[in-house]
Amino acid sequence: MITAKDVSWRYGAKPVIDGVTVEARPGRVLGLIGPNGSGKTTLLRLLHGALRSPTGAVAVDGDPLTGLSPRESARRMAVVVQESGGETSLTVAEMVLLGRGPHLSTFQRTGADDHEIAARCLARVGATHLAARPFAGLSGGERQRVLIARALAQQATHLLLDEPTNHLDIRYQHEILGLVRGLATCSIVVLHDLNLAARYCDDLALLSGGDIVAAGMAGEVLDPAVLEPVYGIGIRRVDLDGETHLLFQPLEEAPA
Ligand code: ADP
Numbered sequence: 001m002i003t004a005k006d007v008s009w010r011y012g013a014k015p016v017i018d019g020v021t022v023e024a025r026p027g028r029v030l031g032l033i034g035p036n037g038s039g040k041t042t043l044l045r046l047l048h049g050a051l052r053s054p055t056g057a058v059a060v061d062g063d064p065l066t067g068l069s070p071r072e073s074a075r076r077m078a079v080v081v082q083e084s085g086g087e088t089s090l091t092v093a094e095m096v097l098l099g100r101g102p103h104l105s106t107f108q109r110t111g112a113d114d115h116e117i118a119a120r121c122l123a124r125v126g127a128t129h130l131a132a133r134p135f136a137g138l139s140g141g142e143r144q145r146v147l148i149a150r151a152l153a154q155q156a157t158h159l160l161l162d163e164p165t166n167h168l169d170i171r172y173q174h175e176i177l178g179l180v181r182g183l184a185t186c187s188i189v190v191l192h193d194l195n196l197a198a199r200y201c202d203d204l205a206l207l208s209g210g211d212i213v214a215a216g217m218a219g220e221v222l223d224p225a226v227l228e229p230v231y232g233i234g235i236r237r238v239d240l241d242g243e244t245h246l247l248f249q250p251l252e253e254a255p256a
Pocket of ligand 1: 011016034035036037038039040041042043
């Protein structure tokens with residue numbers, strides 16, 4: 001479980017996250033949704049400690065994040081941020097193996113178990129065939145899958161992902177989020193696509209202007225009356241065979 005109480009962040013004089021309280025529960029997927037610039041990435045960074053809130057507190061399974069060593073933090077939380085690792089000369093297999101780092105002692109080298117775990121994680125994201133390729137030479141979507149494999153190899157109890165479906169084609173958008181949904185971890189995912197959020201998140205927090213304006217079970221938050229004023233677009237919700245689908249229409253085109 002990850003809990004943030006009254007966290008905030010400002011860039012210069014501009015408050016970007018303004019006294020936010022949020023909870024990600026064990027075994028569930030929490031989606032952070034909201035328009036561009038609403039503060040999703042900043043909140044995710046506060047939750048995994050890349051930014052330290054000057055107010056309030058973040059705790060992982062009840063332990064304050066500020067009290068965890070980097071190694072302990074990495075054992076508990078695996079993070080996939082956008083566009084990381086592009087400059088490296090490592091191969092894909094070596095990149096995924098880095099995920100085992102938090103489980104090794106200072107001078108310990110990776111062993112057969114670590115290689116096996118890394119290979120299994122690469123297979124889970126459908127990227128076994130890329131193992132020998134230089135990571136830097138991959139396409140955006142291939143990189144994204146490898147970074148997710150590295151996070152899985154970390155075998156942390158919490159997984160935080162910033163727009164993991166960016167660069168992925170439709171098949172892998174669903175495969176990766178289905179994979180995340182199937183994990184026993186507590187997961188937090190920044191998502192742009194509200195239909196993917198509907199399908200793969202248990203809970204949602206909707207951000208607008210640095211505040212959480214709605215939070216709860218996905219089915220409750222994905223209410224057109226809640227979403228329309230935040231996104232400024234007409235939204236129709238259709239529940240079909242137990243799945244929620246949202247249809248969008250620019251407001252000026254909406255029938256009178
Ligand atoms: P989102 O992920 O919802 O698009 P962000 O958390 O990336 O939102 O950004 C929230 C606000 O903070 C935006 O107005 C953005 O321009 C601003 N911002 C983000 N990063 C920086 C930065 N490094 N310096 C200054 N402003 C920033």
